[in-house]
Amino acid sequence: MARRNQHSREELQDLAVAAVLKIAERDGVHAVSARSVARQIGYAPGMLYHLFENRDDLILRANACTLDTLAAAMENASAKKAPEKALLAMALAYLQLAQRESPRWKLLFEHVMADGAEVPAWYQAYSERLFSLLEQQLLLLAPTRAPSARQLAARAIWSGVHGVCLLAVTGKLDVVSSVREKALVESLVNHYLTGWLAA
């Protein structure tokens, strides 16, 4: 049964990635399996292993798509804003997307490599793009500081915001009635920046 249709290898990969996201949205993160993805695109499960190394590879590829969406949202949110406001807007955009609880973001947050394997380099490079978006704003904000200082600040801010989003989405953040996640992000970004600029 070869070449059952006109799909090229890359088209099939895109189809499979789209199927992952679709199934996550429709049936929840836990429903994403090799079998369900294969069924969704009308192929046998084994076929996926000619397109991807393994399940992790498939999921990471789908998460890369989600990171694209995130990067676009961040760029959109920060456009035509002063650096400080832009940084906050990017963080809030992240939170907003995550808070929708769209299963797509759960897939991003909750995925862990099987057998404790390492996250591949190409995926790390993908997340690096997000850091650089922050670094751009930090460059405008403090052009005279050492690049390494801006790199550090970008990662500190991002990790912090990521922590809030993660705990919020996974329900592990005990949110006192008076504390809302949005306030957490605002506090984190604003106070960090104040301290960083004062240093």
Add this chain to the structure above:
Amino acid sequence: MARRNQHSREELQDLAVAAVLKIAERDGVHAVSARSVARQIGYAPGMLYHLFENRDDLILRANACTLDTLAAAMENASAKKAPEKALLAMALAYLQLAQRESPRWKLLFEHVMADGAEVPAWYQAYSERLFSLLEQQLLLLAPTRAPSARQLAARAIWSGVHGVCLLAVTGKLDVVSSVREKALVESLVNHYLTGWLAA
């Protein structure tokens, strides 16, 4: 085959939790399964379901143990220090434990509830203890501020530190050669506190 030995129900629970941690240390997080835990304590897999609701319950119980260790380390690190130094010391204690990469911490970081179930209330209460350790120091640091402001700050700091630890442990933090995790935590805590106190 009843009461094969003199272990009470609670002793068996403790035994199982200890087995989870032991297996994680010895064979890695991925090796922790109902069958391996049962084998470790010399019982049949089905027995575990008379001690725990399900796998999540078992793992969360083990993670609660790890949270105890963390709380103790934080209290120890912060003893007899001025509030600002104490807060930083607690955050660094967290990072240090996480960075050991002891599978025990991976279990804490990487566990996700099956089928997207909610994290039970008793576990949330457990993590609340950690927040209150921070709040105590914030109370010493800014006794005149509103309690809700301290609650928010404690959660912001903790989420941020958690984010750094998580990304560091799971290898998703692209750490530029010049940026070390310890510097990230220091930057996050110190600058946030500076900004928070100035507000």
Add this chain to the structure above:
DNA sequence: GCCAATATTTGAACGTCGTTCAATAACGAG
């Protein structure tokens, strides 16, 4: 001391998962 009642533990079973691979069906070239 014995037996019935009760509590505890088993182990096989179910359905699911990721993954592999020989067999197979469809195509392009000659």
Add this chain to the structure above:
DNA sequence: CTCGTTATTGAACGACGTTCAAATATTGGC
């Protein structure tokens, strides 16, 4: 039309979480 190549299959493997009737210990009453 045939043949070799290649894409695709689907059955199989071992492991997983979970359930539950059956089997076994312990206990209390006589």
